Structure formats: structure tokens, C-alpha cells
Amino acid sequence: MKKLENTISAFVGKSHEKSHETTDPQPVSETTSPAAAPATTDCDVLIVGGGINGCGIARDLAGRGWRVVLCEKDDLASHTSSSSTKLIHGGLRYLEYYEFSLxxxxxxxxxxxxxxxxxxxxxxxxxxxxxxxxxxxxxxxxxxxxxxxxxxxxxxxxxxxxxxxxxxxxxxxxxxxxxxxxxxxxxVDDARLVVLNAIDARSKGAEVLTRTRCIHAQRGTDGWVATLEGPDGAHRTVRARAVVNAAGPWAESFLRGVAHSARGEALATKSLRLVKGSHIIVPRLFDHDHAYIFQNPDKRIIFAIPYQGAFTLIGTTDIEISGDDPGAARIAQEEIDYLCTQASRYFDKAIVPADVVWTYSGVRPLLDDASGDPSAVTRDYLLESNTTAAPLLSVWGGKITTFRKLAEDAADEVGRMLGQSGAQRPAWTDGAFLAGGDLSAWIGAPKRPDEDFERFVAAVQTKYPWLDAALARRLSRGYGARVAELVGEAQSLADMGAEVAPGLYERELRFLQAREWAVSSDDVLWRRTKLGLHYTPAEREQVAIWLQANARQD
Missing domain, CATH: 3.30.9.10 (D-Amino Acid Oxidase, subunit A, domain 2)
Incomplete structure (x- = not known):
């Protein structure tokens, strides 16, 4: 810990100096910096939006050989895609609304x-x-x-x-x-699902630009010219044959304020209903591994789900919102009261607002279908093609469970608009592993996903006996087969660098910076991992200070 203390002291005392002292080698950089990139880039497809749909589409298109650039104004999955109920599910309650196809x-x-x-x-x-x-x-x-x-x-x-x-x-x-x-x-770990899609997209040639806002997109007959603004304020021009609008809650505003047609016609033909879904986290309410689905008197449902070992996740609400900044949505006291009250109808021990240790809210961009009840608005997606000039594909709605199919349909449609059929550039993601998902090198042929993972954890512990059981399981959960890339040649915990916070070592932080676009402590603690929930404010601050002191200079 002495080296870490010296690093923090140096940063606090001389904020303009950066500490690069480390016990482990820097991982090879795979992250492209907008500031270091050329002033103009040519590509086939520019994707606006780094949530699950944007990253899923980037992965699929890149895997078919298209030249792809994706820009996201914040961090990957920093809004809706990290604020779901974290379920891969069919949507049992949608049967009541006759959404059989969905x-x-x-x-x-x-x-x-x-x-x-x-x-x-x-x-x-x-x-x-x-x-x-x-x-x-x-x-x-x-x-x-x-x-x-x-x-x-x-x-x-x-x-x-x-x-x-x-x-x-x-x-x-x-x-x-x-x-x-x-x-x-x-x-599903929703935020990591987004990052794994982005990693796959990059490995297949896509350029993924985080903290990079599309501030203007001009449509011509044969292509688009977009201006991107990077985190340092520098501008960059991207010339693309097609644009995919996967901006989620900002999809409508992108068409109304950022994208422009040479002939002046309106590009926005659909409207979104922005519905806030909020969740609360409370200390663990039960010891078994099942989740609950509770029916409420208002005909809605809520879930109570085991979360991060020590907690229970309860959600969600459906509150229609308005405003220019969906990213500013936060849980209201009325929502906390509602979730506590409804859960307390079932649990023997009453849940009260004072039990809540953390909350999060996300805004679902639902296609306006004129339903009066926000809970009844369809969760299905619509892909809208516009080929009156250079191709434009807008993604409306959707849910995390169907992201892969949405991306496949979107890639088919983009290919069609660019003159390449599905037979020429066929779909490929059905049956393909996401980054770190192929465990066969560790355990042999896959059998059942849950059993495969337990065998994988045992293999990791055998290969790295110096990792304690809890750390080995956490790294296995987060990185899958990529754990070997993270650990590298380390032979002991000392080789992992200083322990910046409990169970979080410098080597992992450098890996997240170099391989997963992590910049801030929020990126690390709430999206790449959920360690923020387990740390004290002081421990979270330690991580923030380390990241600032060791910011990458690309």
C-alpha cells in the first residue's frame, strides 16, 4: 500500500503531475483517441449511440466487413443500457397486452x-x-x-x-x-453486455469513440458528412455512406436538431415516449438463489432479485417524463415509496425507504403507439429506413433481450440500402460468442452455460492459485476467458500492482483503461464492475484519485 499512498500524495500535492509508477507492464492499447485520430475519416457506416443497440449493430456490421465508426457522447452504456432490471426475459406480463410476437x-x-x-x-x-x-x-x-x-x-x-x-x-x-x-x-450484467459488444466490434475493425458527440450531420445524395467533437473539444470530420441513428432516448432529438438534409425536409417522422424506470437496492432480503415477481393492485409487476451477493434489487417503475435531457432523470421519493410499499405487501419484513442503499433510474425510449398507460406501450422495436438521399436508419424502441436480433435486422437493412444483400454479407451472430464467452480453451466443449461457468471458475483457481476465491470468481464473472489477458504474466498478487481499493488492483484498472474505454471512477465502479456498491465513499474516492493521477495520455 506504500506505493499507492505515495501516488495519491503526489497527485494531491501536485495535481499537474501524473504518476506512472507501476509494478506491472502497461497493457497494449486498443483504444483509439479522437484527439490523435486523423482530421477526416471515411467509412461505410457512422453509428450514433453507444448503448446496447448501437454497439450491437456496430458488432454485426463490422463482422460483415463494413467499415464502421461509432460515436457515443458519454461512456458506453452510461444511460438506459446500464439502468435496466438486468433480465434476459421474454416479458411474461406482455402476454396480457397480446404482444405474442414480441x-x-x-x-x-x-x-x-x-x-x-x-x-x-x-x-x-x-x-x-x-x-x-x-x-x-x-x-x-x-x-x-x-x-x-x-x-x-x-x-x-x-x-x-x-x-x-x-x-x-x-x-x-x-x-x-x-x-x-x-x-x-x-x-445479465447489462453494462458489461454493451462493452463486450463494443470489444467485438473493435476486434472486427470498427472504431469506437467514447465521450465523442456528433454535433452536426449533413446529408447529401451520396453520403453524409458529420462533425464529431471529442472529449478535448477537438473536431473531427467523418464521411460516411450511411448513418445509423441509435441514440436511444435522444433518437428523435438527433433527427430534429443534429441531422440535416440538403433539401431541408424533416427527417423525424416518429415520436418517442420517454418512460423512466427506477430501481432501489436494499440489503439482502433472502438467502436462496431465486428471484420474485410480484403482482401489484395497479396491475403492474415488480421484481425482487438477488444482487451482488449482499443485496436485493427491487424494480421497476413506469413514469412518463418530458424534457430535453433524459440523462438527468433521477428516482423520485414517490417511486421509492411505491417500490417499498409494493414489496412490503409480500415480504414478511417490511421494507422502508431508510433501507435503501442505492438507486438508479433509466429512461426507456418507447415508440409512441398512442397507449394511455406507459406500462402498455410496446417494448418492440421498429427500424425506419430513409433512402430519399444517402441512407439513414433510425432505431426506435427495443429491449435488451432482443438487441442481437435487432442488430441483425439492422445490419441486413443497412446492407440492402448500400447495395449488398444478406447473401453477399450474411448474418453471423447467432451462435457466435461475445468477448470472453468462449470458455472451451479452459473447460473443453461447452455443455450448459451455468455449469460451464462453474467449471471455468475452478480452472481459473487452478491456474492462478494465488488469487483468493472471491477475487477469482469476480474476475471470472467480469472477463470470462479474457481473464488471461488481464492477469498476463503475473505470478502473485504483488504482480497485480497496488491494491487501490479492496480487491481492485492496478493491473485491472490499467486493463480497463486500455481495453475497455474506462476513464472515470463511475466507468469502473458502476458500469465495468459493480464494486461501487461494496465500497465506502472513501474507497470510491481512492479509485477516482488513482484514475486521475494515472490518466492515459493518448
Whole structure:
């Protein structure tokens, strides 16, 4: 710790000096700096937006051989895509709105995704306590039967009834809940899912520019000329044959204020409804590994999900919002009260606002379909093509579970607009691994994603016996097979550099800077990892100081 203390002292005392002292070699840089880039770049496709849809589309297009540039005004997944309920699910409640096509599409994607990245996604069983005042048992059984059979399952077990008086999931609940139903869906680290797509895109030739805003895009007959503003304020010109608008909550405002047509026609033909979804995190409410889905008197549902070992995640709300800055959305006290009240209807121990240790809110960009209830607005996506001049594809709506299929459809459409059919540049992501997801070099042929991951953790512990069990599991979860790149030639914890905060070493921080576009402590603590939830304010500040003192000079 002495070296770390010296580093922090040097930074605090001389803020203009940068400490580069380290016990481990700097990882090879794979991150392109906008400031160091050429003044003009030519590409096939410029993608605006670094959330799950933008990064998924960049990955798919780059894998088909297109020249891709992606720009994101903030960090990857810094808004909606890191603020989901973190589920890979079909959307059981959407059956009530007759969204059968959406549910089927999402159910088909569950196992495709689970197999592609078993380190950041895994199966999860959900318990629905039966409240006769909400929905009759026969209706729930019909819904679950459809949920089981709308798409083929190989990994996830079917639904079943359960006696909560005998099942472990009944213990934390009020004694009035005697019956329930159990069904399957999946869990995902949403922010890491975005980063893994961006890593794959970069490995296939895409240029990914974070903290780089598209401030102007001029459309011509044969192409687009866009001006990008980097984190240092420097401008850069990108000439692209096509533009993909994947700006999420900003998709409509991008078309109205940033993108311009040479002939002056309006480019925005759709409207978004911005719906805020908020979540609360409380200390762990139960010891088992199942999650809960609770029915509320307002006909909505909320989830209570095991989170980061020591916590329970409860959400979400649906609050329609307006305003020019969706990124400024924060949870309201009324939402905290609502989530506490609804969860307390089921749990024997009441949850109160004072129990809340953290909150987060995201804004869902839902296509305006004239539904009165925000909960009823479709979560399906629409891809809108505009070929009156240089191609423009706008992404409207969508949900994290269907991102891969959305990206595949978008890449097909971009190819069509650019004169290349799907047969010439075929789809490829169905069955492909995400970065770090191929564990075969460690465990042999894959079997079941959840079992494969446990075998992988054991292999990591065998290869690196000097990593304690908790750290080995965390690194395995975060990086999958890429853990070998992170650890490199290290032979001991001393080779990992100073311990900047509990369980977080300099080597990992440098890896995140060089390989995963991490710049700030928020990038590291709340998106690349969830360590911020486990650290004290002082420990979080230690990380912030280290990152400032060791900022990359690209």
C-alpha cells in the first residue's frame, strides 16, 4: 500500500503531475483517441449511440466487413443500457397486452444469449406468489404454459406450481402466501453486455469513440458528412455512406436538431415516449438463489432479485417524463415509496425507504403507439429506413433481450440500402460468442452455460492459485476467458500492482483503461464492475484519485 499512498500524495500535492509508477507492464492499447485520430475519416457506416443497440449493430456490421465508426457522447452504456432490471426475459406480463410476437422473439433470444456469454449471463428461476385478488390461478397457468412453449428451450427448465409452505422461497414471505408458481428466465450484467459488444466490434475493425458527440450531420445524395467533437473539444470530420441513428432516448432529438438534409425536409417522422424506470437496492432480503415477481393492485409487476451477493434489487417503475435531457432523470421519493410499499405487501419484513442503499433510474425510449398507460406501450422495436438521399436508419424502441436480433435486422437493412444483400454479407451472430464467452480453451466443449461457468471458475483457481476465491470468481464473472489477458504474466498478487481499493488492483484498472474505454471512477465502479456498491465513499474516492493521477495520455 506504500506505493499507492505515495501516488495519491503526489497527485494531491501536485495535481499537474501524473504518476506512472507501476509494478506491472502497461497493457497494449486498443483504444483509439479522437484527439490523435486523423482530421477526416471515411467509412461505410457512422453509428450514433453507444448503448446496447448501437454497439450491437456496430458488432454485426463490422463482422460483415463494413467499415464502421461509432460515436457515443458519454461512456458506453452510461444511460438506459446500464439502468435496466438486468433480465434476459421474454416479458411474461406482455402476454396480457397480446404482444405474442414480441414475447416469442424475446424467448427465442434467451438461450442464444445465455450460450454466447456464460460469464455475464446465467439462468434465473422466478417465484410468483399467488394472490387471488390479482389474477386467478388458471389464468397464470395458461400464461406460463404459453411462456414455456412459444419458443424452444434447451437450457431453461419449465414452469411448475410450488407449495410456498415447503419451498425455501416461501420463508421470507408473509404466511398468507401459500401457493406460487416458478418459471425460468435469465440474468445479465447489462453494462458489461454493451462493452463486450463494443470489444467485438473493435476486434472486427470498427472504431469506437467514447465521450465523442456528433454535433452536426449533413446529408447529401451520396453520403453524409458529420462533425464529431471529442472529449478535448477537438473536431473531427467523418464521411460516411450511411448513418445509423441509435441514440436511444435522444433518437428523435438527433433527427430534429443534429441531422440535416440538403433539401431541408424533416427527417423525424416518429415520436418517442420517454418512460423512466427506477430501481432501489436494499440489503439482502433472502438467502436462496431465486428471484420474485410480484403482482401489484395497479396491475403492474415488480421484481425482487438477488444482487451482488449482499443485496436485493427491487424494480421497476413506469413514469412518463418530458424534457430535453433524459440523462438527468433521477428516482423520485414517490417511486421509492411505491417500490417499498409494493414489496412490503409480500415480504414478511417490511421494507422502508431508510433501507435503501442505492438507486438508479433509466429512461426507456418507447415508440409512441398512442397507449394511455406507459406500462402498455410496446417494448418492440421498429427500424425506419430513409433512402430519399444517402441512407439513414433510425432505431426506435427495443429491449435488451432482443438487441442481437435487432442488430441483425439492422445490419441486413443497412446492407440492402448500400447495395449488398444478406447473401453477399450474411448474418453471423447467432451462435457466435461475445468477448470472453468462449470458455472451451479452459473447460473443453461447452455443455450448459451455468455449469460451464462453474467449471471455468475452478480452472481459473487452478491456474492462478494465488488469487483468493472471491477475487477469482469476480474476475471470472467480469472477463470470462479474457481473464488471461488481464492477469498476463503475473505470478502473485504483488504482480497485480497496488491494491487501490479492496480487491481492485492496478493491473485491472490499467486493463480497463486500455481495453475497455474506462476513464472515470463511475466507468469502473458502476458500469465495468459493480464494486461501487461494496465500497465506502472513501474507497470510491481512492479509485477516482488513482484514475486521475494515472490518466492515459493518448
Amino acid at each position: 414475447v416469442r422473439k424475446a424467448l427465442q433470444e434467451r438461450e442464444v444469449l445465455l450460450k454466447s456469454a456464460p460469464h455475464i449471463m446465467w439462468p434465473l428461476r422466478f417465484v410468483m406468489p399467488h394472490d387471488p385478488s390479482m389474477r386467478p390461478a388458471w389464468m397464470i397457468r395458461i400464461g406460463l404454459f404459453m411462456y414455456d412453449h412459444l419458443a424452444r428451450r434447451e437450457v431453461l427448465p419449465p414452469s411448475r406450481g410450488v407449495d410456498l409452505r415447503q419451498h425455501a422461497a416461501g420463508a421470507p414471505l408473509k404466511p398468507q402466501y401459500k401457493r406460487g408458481f416458478v418459471y425460468s428466465d435469465g440474468w
